[in-house]
Amino acid sequence: VRGDLQLKSQRFRAEREWDWRRLEGLLARVESRSAASLTDEELLAIPVLYRATLSSLSVARATSLDHSLIDYLESLSTRAYFFVYGARAGLRQRLARFFTETWPMAVRGLWRETLAAFLITAAAALVGYLLVAGDSGWFGGLVPGGLTEGRDPTATTAFLKSVLYSSGGKSGLALLAAFLFSHNAQIAIFCFALGFAFCVPTVFLLVENGLTLGAFFALYASRGLAFQLGGWLFIHGVTELFAIMLGGAAGFRIGWRVAFPGDRSRLDAAAEAGRSAAPVIAGVVLMLIVAGLLEGFARQLITDDLARYAIAGATLTIWLGYFYLPRRTRPS
């Protein structure tokens, strides 16, 4: 400490400046690389230096009139705060936690919304089926034109059947899987985001999905191919439809809490809903990778109806067991 300093605030700064600069240097290294680039000693020093800087800030606000010094301490304290109170679990730890706890618990927490999404889809499928079974003219109205690819009431039974068992050329399978995955995953994320508009658009998406499903079943049932269509559809559809329903459920959770926040503020309710539903959507993207692989590869390579049903049943068992079987949770 120099002897020629006239003011208390000058001495104050001279005594502590070294700590501040040390904290600044450590933070710069943490922010540009990672916490792993520091030694244990340096890591432990950060919280201590952070508290020292914070107390410097309090003192400076009360005693110093050096504007730029206070700005500097505010910015340094804020940066250090975010590091000290930020999440520092490693990526591997976080991933492990996601699969063992976060994801299944989040899905279980949405069971009401999932049930609602299932009922909406099932009801829409039933309506679609009954409409097309009663009058095949409905088919064109219910199924978006781009989806039919010639599969409509005017097609021959032989053609309808051939679609179910065509392998589609083996080189194209991976491409098909990749395309289906990115398309469906984008829709699932969209379903989640649309929930914000008070659930209405999410309901529309689910209803449209269900109507299309029912209409196709009615078309194939009229040619006696319902069982075969089931195998073709459910081998991947169990995973895909489940994923889409979960996407819808996540959307419902957000829309519902925004519309009816209960006794909490709308801001808090929305934030709570968003955070509880987000892991479900991250998981939905993973489920759709599985669905894309099943649709792109397994369905094209396995053409036996019973084998297709067996895979469908197995995936359903696995998903339901993984999500809903009671398990011991680690106390957090």
Added chain:
Amino acid sequence: MTTAGARQPQPELRQFVTPEGVDLRLRIGAAGERAAAFLLDAVFLVLALTALTLLTLFSAGALAALGAPDLRNGLGSVMLIVWLLGAFVLRNGYFVLFELSPRAATPGKRIMALRVAARDGGRLTAEAVFARNAMREIEVFLPLTFILGSSAGATDPIGGWLVLLGLLWTGGFALFPLFNRDRLRVGDFVAGTWVVKAPRERLSIDLLDAQEAQGGGFAFSPEQASAYGIKELHVLEDVLRRRDKKTMGAVADRIRAKIAWRPRDGETDAAFLAAYYGALRGRLETQLLFGRRRKDKFDLG
């Protein structure tokens, strides 16, 4: 914010008390800064996507030229897969991965000195980052589809009206930050986050340590040294740090007139201002120690 002292009232300041009980006084990112950060990120994304497209095209072409003709189809589809998955990861992963990094900011936000933080002061979780970025689907991509759809609807009046309605509806999502005080976008609303300023201030020198202030030889009477308050002191600090000759001259003349200071031989404006800054700050800081905070020159207690 009750202790903001002589500073101007700043509507973008938010109280943010750490567990240690200190208010960090966070600054909310302004709508313009947020928009600029997003535009920068959009440019980076488009550039990355273009690079990905060119890379897959060229490598497919180069590989196919080497191999047999029947290999060409296979390679083409492999590259298409790379492109499809790459585009998906870019579109959905760019924001999420950058915001999960220690600085909690995308490159665009870093340039604008912004970062994402949890509103409740807790840690910024992966769930929150994921939720706030999934919402971009309705904030950005949905309005975009309506804008792109408007060219298709132009020929048919009903379609045009539908597009207009859609734009109004989705525009509400996109412009959400303009209608609330904390500039929350829909994603922030749903994730419990906000975007705050995170500038990296450098510690500049204490003006009392500056060359001019060391000159000495200036003696101000107590009356002269208490002509101003904290607000004027901060203005003087800004003037001294900026070192603009003309401003310094004007300010020095005003102060000399106010305190009836007779300039001595060879006295420079810079030296006078530095010395007066030291005297005024010393006087006001002594008052602070006695619990008196003099806001400005009109504040006579």
